[in-house]
Amino acid sequence: MRIDLPIRWKLTVWYSGILTLILFIFSCFVYLYLKQSLEESIDAKIKSIGDVLSSSLADREGMNIFGNFERYLENVLGRKPKGKIIQIMDRSGKIGAKTSDLEQETLPTSLSTLERALRGEVVYETLETVSPRIRTITIPIKEKDRVTSIVQVGTSLEEFDETMRRLFLILVVAIPCLVGLTGMGGFLLARKGLKPVDEIRRAALRISSKNLDERIDVGRRTDELGRLASTFNEMIGRLRDAFNRVNQFSSDVSHELKTPLTIMKGETEVALRKDRTKEEYEALLRSHLEEIDRMTRIVDDLLFLSKVEAREMALNLERVNVREMLLEVCGDMRIFADKKGVELILREVAEVVILGDELKLRRLFSNIIENGLKYTNPGGFVEVSSTTENGNLFVSIRDNGIGIKGEDLKYIFDRFFRADRSRNRETGIGLGLSISKMVAELHGGSISVESEVGKGTVFTVRLPLNP
Numbered sequence: 001m002r003i004d005l006p007i008r009w010k011l012t013v014w015y016s017g018i019l020t021l022i023l024f025i026f027s028c029f030v031y032l033y034l035k036q037s038l039e040e041s042i043d044a045k046i047k048s049i050g051d052v053l054s055s056s057l058a059d060r061e062g063m064n065i066f067g068n069f070e071r072y073l074e075n076v077l078g079r080k081p082k083g084k085i086i087q088i089m090d091r092s093g094k095i096g097a098k099t100s101d102l103e104q105e106t107l108p109t110s111l112s113t114l115e116r117a118l119r120g121e122v123v124y125e126t127l128e129t130v131s132p133r134i135r136t137i138t139i140p141i142k143e144k145d146r147v148t149s150i151v152q153v154g155t156s157l158e159e160f161d162e163t164m165r166r167l168f169l170i171l172v173v174a175i176p177c178l179v180g181l182t183g184m185g186g187f188l189l190a191r192k193g194l195k196p197v198d199e200i201r202r203a204a205l206r207i208s209s210k211n212l213d214e215r216i217d218v219g220r221r222t223d224e225l226g227r228l229a230s231t232f233n234e235m236i237g238r239l240r241d242a243f244n245r246v247n248q249f250s251s252d253v254s255h256e257l258k259t260p261l262t263i264m265k266g267e268t269e270v271a272l273r274k275d276r277t278k279e280e281y282e283a284l285l286r287s288h289l290e291e292i293d294r295m296t297r298i299v300d301d302l303l304f305l306s307k308v309e310a311r312e313m314a315l316n317l318e319r320v321n322v323r324e325m326l327l328e329v330c331g332d333m334r335i336f337a338d339k340k341g342v343e344l345i346l347r348e349v350a351e352v353v354i355l356g357d358e359l360k361l362r363r364l365f366s367n368i369i370e371n372g373l374k375y376t377n378p379g380g381f382v383e384v385s386s387t388t389e390n391g392n393l394f395v396s397i398r399d400n401g402i403g404i405k406g407e408d409l410k411y412i413f414d415r416f417f418r419a420d421r422s423r424n425r426e427t428g429i430g431l432g433l434s435i436s437k438m439v440a441e442l443h444g445g446s447i448s449v450e451s452e453v454g455k456g457t458v459f460t461v462r463l464p465l466n467p
């Protein structure tokens with residue numbers, strides 16, 4: 001089973017664990033370093049005494065020093081050797097002279113030590129069986145390359161053992177205390193630092209689709225948590241906009257479908273009030289057919305948009321001659337343009353072939369050109385031209401029509417957006433530009449717009465030449 005500790009506990013556990021490890025490694029290092037230094041210094045001390053004695057004894061060869069060994073030592077070493085055992089042995093290991101400032105009277109010498117000393121080796125040993133422990137040095141004294149006698153110096157390790165024991169105790173007690181204290185401090189800091197997270201969580205719990213206007217109080221925080229709360233607030237803002245758009249969208253769809261239904265219902269009710277002639281029924285049916293066509297178009301457009309959004313819309317890619325396609329689209333629009341009294345001009349269209357879905361591209365361009373014609377007064381013009389630049393094809397559709405207000409520009413690609421909702425139903429339902437934008441994006445392109453009220457509008461469609 002996985003246990004998910006709260007973050008403040010996790011932080012404290014990690015923090016304390018790492019601290020314990022660091023302190024443990026550090027303590028081992030201090031302990032071992034001190035131990036080695038002290039051992040080296042003890043060995044150096046007994047060696048220096050042993051060296052002085054062995055060279056003095058070599059010089060006094062044959063002289064009887066054993067009579068008053070202690071005075072001899074004082075003379076040679078310049079002081080009484082405190083806390084030491086010093087003994088001189090002959091080749092057989094028999095002690096000739098000795099002095100001891102310790103409880104231990106003599107230094108037990110093993111056979112192997114004696115043998116090694118007779119071979120001329122200096123031997124260091126620690127006598128573990130005695131209490132307190134004793135560190136010894138055994139130095140052979142040579143006369144013409146022959147070992148004649150052996151000097152042994154021993155020193156008590158009581159002080160050393162006591163020092164090491166105290167250090168060990170200090171470390172064993174100090175590490176848990178330090179870890180405990182810093183762990184507690186770390187826990188309190190983590191709790192204090194993470195308190196705002198809890199506030200954010202509680203605020204997030206309060207927010208639902210019903211109160212998307214509520215925000216987390218960031219105060220004047222600019223740290224990570226302040227930024228987190230701001231990001232959260234921005235996300236709620238975006239959610240609110242999305243919710244509003246969905247609500248707006250549903251009411252737009254209902255409205256757009258309700259109008260033709262209301263018309264059909266009204267016409268049918270009037271027709272049913274009395275007997276009608278065959279021509280009157282035909283006219284009624286024709287009017288119904290128009291409304292049905294209109295509803296079918298709305299439903300088709302919505303289906304198209306939702307398929308693109310659900311990424312279910314596949315492009316039927318083929319090589320499209322842009323010039324030919326634009327010529328045909330303009331040809332189809334010509335009757336509408338003539339009827340409206342607006343001149344439709346096709347200029348400088350580059351002879352390029354792109355990979356695209358021709359039907360959808362036609363829809364893209366006819367939506368924009370039709371808009372140009374719809375929103376330009378009689379006597380005006382709509383001009384189509386194209387250029388290629390940096391691997392892109394740019395098709396511009398310029399008109400000198402009524403133009404779009406600055407504040408409306410950013411909404412014109414939204415579904416059901418119409419700058420002037422009160423206008424005649426025939427101008428459109430506000431889905432054309434959303435579809436054009438989607439088609440451009442499906443092809444890896446985009447649409448931009450520039451407009452000035454009363455002067456006209458330019459739509460520029462960018463399509464990559466090699467998508």
Ligand code: ADP
Pocket residue numbers: 367371372375399401402403404412413417418419420427428429430431432433434457
């Ligand atoms: P519609 O079906 O209403 O034309 P569109 O999505 O094609 O819907 O366009 C959205 C809105 O953008 C239009 O209602 C209109 O207000 C504005 N618009 C689009 N093209 C032009 C243009 N060439 N000149 C002025 N306004 C335009």
